[in-house]
Amino acid sequence: MPRKAARKTAGKMPDIRTVAALAKVSIATVSRTINGSPLVSDRLSKRVWQAIKQLNYFPNTHARTLVSGRSRLLGIIVENITNPFFPELVQSFEEIAVKHGYEILVSSSNSDPEILTSCVRRMLERKVDGVAVMTFGEEETVLDQLVHRNVPIVLAEFKLDDPKASTILLDYSTGIRAAVSHLAGLGHRSIAFLAGPHHLHSAVTRENDFRTAMHNAGLPLQKKWVIECDHTLKGGVAGFGQLQKLTARPTAIVCSNDMIAIGVLRAAYMDGLRVPQDLSVIGLDDIDFAEFTLPPLTSIRLSRSDLARAAFEALRAQTEDPGNPKMPREFLVSTSLVVRGSTGAPSAGS
Amino acid sequence: MPRKAARKTAGKMPDIRTVAALAKVSIATVSRTINGSPLVSDRLSKRVWQAIKQLNYFPNTHARTLVSGRSRLLGIIVENITNPFFPELVQSFEEIAVKHGYEILVSSSNSDPEILTSCVRRMLERKVDGVAVMTFGEEETVLDQLVHRNVPIVLAEFKLDDPKASTILLDYSTGIRAAVSHLAGLGHRSIAFLAGPHHLHSAVTRENDFRTAMHNAGLPLQKKWVIECDHTLKGGVAGFGQLQKLTARPTAIVCSNDMIAIGVLRAAYMDGLRVPQDLSVIGLDDIDFAEFTLPPLTSIRLSRSDLARAAFEALRAQTEDPGNPKMPREFLVSTSLVVRGSTGAPSAGS
DNA sequence: GTGAAAGCGCTAACAA
DNA sequence: TTGTTAGCGCTTTCAC
Numbered sequence: 001m002p003r004k005a006a007r008k009t010a011g012k013m014p015d016i017r018t019v020a021a022l023a024k025v026s027i028a029t030v031s032r033t034i035n036g037s038p039l040v041s042d043r044l045s046k047r048v049w050q051a052i053k054q055l056n057y058f059p060n061t062h063a064r065t066l067v068s069g070r071s072r073l074l075g076i077i078v079e080n081i082t083n084p085f086f087p088e089l090v091q092s093f094e095e096i097a098v099k100h101g102y103e104i105l106v107s108s109s110n111s112d113p114e115i116l117t118s119c120v121r122r123m124l125e126r127k128v129d130g131v132a133v134m135t136f137g138e139e140e141t142v143l144d145q146l147v148h149r150n151v152p153i154v155l156a157e158f159k160l161d162d163p164k165a166s167t168i169l170l171d172y173s174t175g176i177r178a179a180v181s182h183l184a185g186l187g188h189r190s191i192a193f194l195a196g197p198h199h200l201h202s203a204v205t206r207e208n209d210f211r212t213a214m215h216n217a218g219l220p221l222q223k224k225w226v227i228e229c230d231h232t233l234k235g236g237v238a239g240f241g242q243l244q245k246l247t248a249r250p251t252a253i254v255c256s257n258d259m260i261a262i263g264v265l266r267a268a269y270m271d272g273l274r275v276p277q278d279l280s281v282i283g284l285d286d287i288d289f290a291e292f293t294l295p296p297l298t299s300i301r302l303s304r305s306d307l308a309r310a311a312f313e314a315l316r317a318q319t320e321d322p323g324n325p326k327m328p329r330e331f332l333v334s335t336s337l338v339v340r341g342s343t344g345a346p347s348a349g350s
Numbered sequence: 351m352p353r354k355a356a357r358k359t360a361g362k363m364p365d366i367r368t369v370a371a372l373a374k375v376s377i378a379t380v381s382r383t384i385n386g387s388p389l390v391s392d393r394l395s396k397r398v399w400q401a402i403k404q405l406n407y408f409p410n411t412h413a414r415t416l417v418s419g420r421s422r423l424l425g426i427i428v429e430n431i432t433n434p435f436f437p438e439l440v441q442s443f444e445e446i447a448v449k450h451g452y453e454i455l456v457s458s459s460n461s462d463p464e465i466l467t468s469c470v471r472r473m474l475e476r477k478v479d480g481v482a483v484m485t486f487g488e489e490e491t492v493l494d495q496l497v498h499r500n501v502p503i504v505l506a507e508f509k510l511d512d513p514k515a516s517t518i519l520l521d522y523s524t525g526i527r528a529a530v531s532h533l534a535g536l537g538h539r540s541i542a543f544l545a546g547p548h549h550l551h552s553a554v555t556r557e558n559d560f561r562t563a564m565h566n567a568g569l570p571l572q573k574k575w576v577i578e579c580d581h582t583l584k585g586g587v588a589g590f591g592q593l594q595k596l597t598a599r600p601t602a603i604v605c606s607n608d609m610i611a612i613g614v615l616r617a618a619y620m621d622g623l624r625v626p627q628d629l630s631v632i633g634l635d636d637i638d639f640a641e642f643t644l645p646p647l648t649s650i651r652l653s654r655s656d657l658a659r660a661a662f663e664a665l666r667a668q669t670e671d672p673g674n675p676k677m678p679r680e681f682l683v684s685t686s687l688v689v690r691g692s693t694g695a696p697s698a699g700s
Numbered sequence: 701g702t703g704a705a706a707g708c709g710c711t712a713a714c715a716a
Numbered sequence: 717t718t719g720t721t722a723g724c725g726c727t728t729t730c731a732c
Contacts, residue, residue, distance in 0.1 A: 013499070015709055026719045031711060039717060061475050062412040062421065063709035066724045071412065082638060087437040091458065103472060106456055108441065122453060125411050149363070233642045266642050288432060292583045292616050294644045365725055376703045381727060389701055413725035416708045 014055040023051035034059060065127060074102045074315060075123040075131035077116065079200075081108040083231065083259055084287045085304065089134060092308035100316070102129070109135050111199075117142045124149055130315035133158075134307075137201020152318030154311050154331075157202050166314040166329045168307065170202065172284075173209040175300035175335030176254070179282045180213040182298075182337055183252045186345045188280060192225035192250035194239040194260050203231070206256050206284065225250055229260060236263020244271060251279065251346035258283035258290050258299055265293055265342065276344030286338050295341030306333045364405040373401035384409060415477060424452045424665060425473040425481035427466065431458040433581065433609055434637045435654065439484060442658035450666070452479070459485050461549075467492045474499055480665035483508075484657075487551020502668030504661050504681075507552050516664040516679045518657065520552065522634075523559040525650035525685030526604070529632050530563040532648075532687055533602045536695045538630060542575035542600035544589040544610050553581070556606050556634065575600055579610060586613020594621060601629065601696035608633035608640055608649055615643055615692065626694030636688050645691030656683045 196203025261283030546553030
């Protein structure tokens with residue numbers, strides 16, 4: 001009996017039967033007590049809790065999941081964990097989830113559809129109760145698997161035509177409009193935009209919102225001043241490099257995210273440009289780091305906690321009240337401008 | 351029959367029986383096939399795999415865990431996910447784990463023993479096969495729970511007297527010694543140290559290693575030049591502030607981690623000090639960001655992937671070959687200096 | 701080689 | 717109110 005022996009040496013691991021025996025009740029009563037069923041008398045409930053304490057017992061979640069069909073596990077898939085935006089988002093999401101008795105499974109897709117597929121599959125294997133796909137609009141086709149398996153899902157900026165899927169809409173335009181008028185008010189007329197990769201839905205939206213904002217502000221926008229780059233520090237360095245090759249250069253740059261903006265700050269410094277005197281820079285996300293760049297970065301804030309909360313609520317709505325057709329299927333998260341030191345009036349020479 | 355009905359509407363979710371039926375074999379054969387048992391004939395194996403593909407079936411991990419006692423889940427507890435060092439570590443750990451068929455559960459303790467306790471408990475509930483405690487030497491008492499439950503555990507810089515526990519030793523001294531001689535070579539004699547909080551074992555070790563390095567280099571160390579601060583950007587700002595209040599100021603600062611160093615960079619800039627002309631700064635960790643600070647940060651590199659790999663191997667050794675007394679119980683991860691732009695010769699006036 | 705059957709620890713009918 | 721019992725989906729003896 002190798003198994004028995006192993007368990008014997010392991011010693012503890014009390015199970016529901018151990019508790020029942022100690023409390024002198026049936027295992028059903030133990031189960032009811034733990035799950036807060038109102039049908040248990042105070043007398044027995046007390047005995048059970050005491051036994052639980054005494055044994056330092058806790059239920060086996062796998063057994064629970066197996067019989068109840070619910071794992072109290074939530075998946076969250078982010079694009080790239082090395083962008084500080086995402087850890088911050090994950091942390092918020094975890095906090096909320098744990099507070100509600102859920103555990104989370106985190107994966108990053110690294111913008112690779114194959115990795116995304118494997119993440120989804122692994123989450124399905126673990127029987128997650130729902131998945132938040134925070135990849136901001138890339139390769140959502142893989143998600144068919146989730147939808148087919150009837151798992152609640154919430155996407156950032158991407159609509160899936162399925163009753164189990166909800167969407168978080170990001171209102172970038174408010175923040176971007178504020179950024180453009182902030183710059184315009186400072187006297188800038190030549191503003192460039194370092195866009196994110198076009199395969200990202202969010203990057204395209206941000207770019208379009210920028211174009212609209214410029215248009216509405218009556219500001220001309222040169223074709224060459226909109227450059228596609230990666231949402232990374234290196235992307236920012238590269239994008240800035242391209243801008244510098246131009247003969248007509250902008251006096252301000254709005255970036256599709258903070259990482260690009262920080263890359264620009266770095267590259268501008270290397271080129272001997274002073275920010276904000278020679279060049280104003282605005283990021284988007286307002287990651288914690290933005291406050292500590294040199295100079296502190298003016299940024300369009302996208303609240304991680306708002307986003308995390310929306311994602312959790314969306315999932316919970318689908319999970320805990322499934323089939324309710326009046327469940328909200330769309331959530332909105334807004335943006336706003338945070339002005340710091342990286343923006344200022346353009347110098348006379350510009 | 352509410353449950354039946356629910357399953358009916360859910361539609362799919364083929365189980366091992368479905369596969370067995372389609373392949374016209376017993377469920378035992380399906381199980382064997384999936385688990386790569388050599389006792390299955392090619393003929394049947396082929397039939398089974400085909401049925402699996404056709405149904406897009408995959409096993410229920412909870413059922414597997416319940417019967418086998420192994421969850422293929424690994425926990426990792428970090429101190430603070432907003433320090434970029436940790437996401438980078440987690441990512442490495444996840445990569446390795448997933449490659450070996452494990453999933454990971456992440457939690458941050460935020461240096462709060464209560465949170466740590468709840469993390470440990472939740473991980474125990476999920477029946478993790480092992481836990482990597484990457485909090486670098488704080489409040490390890492809570493971990494008794496893990497040890498008592500006989501769960502393999504690996505700690506950074508903390509030894510637990512238990513056969514299930516292993517330790518990763520960090521060799522800071524190599525890197526710190528290199529940092530000090532780098533500065534000495536540049537002509538610095540007045541070097542300060544912004545230490546981490548003393549409740550962290552790692553912070554104390556780093557500080558001691560610094561003292562030793564200074565001593566060995568024949569450099570005097572003023573009492574007031576060693577200041578305890580948080581391992582955060584704000585901590586760095588505050589620590590620098592204290593240093594500035596002194597009449598005798600150092601020409602170089604070595605910091606207990608990169609976050610402190612980046613805070614110093616920021617505060618120095620605000621005070622009008624130029625780095626490295628007026629002040630040299632060295633960090634520790636070498637987070638990805640270090641390359642992109644202004645100026646780029648000279649830092650003592652602590653490889654996340656080395657650390658992650660050591661942690662995984664330690665856990666795996668305990669998990670997959672338990673009871674083997676010759677299993678290595680200690681792992682060593684080293685550090686090295688990466689020189690960038692934040693260090694230079696002190697200016698004449700200093 | 702293959703299959704039948706006994707649980708893993710728990711929840712939820714159903715009985716009492 | 718409480719207890720008894722039938723599984724949840726799988727692995728793993730044990731027979732064949």
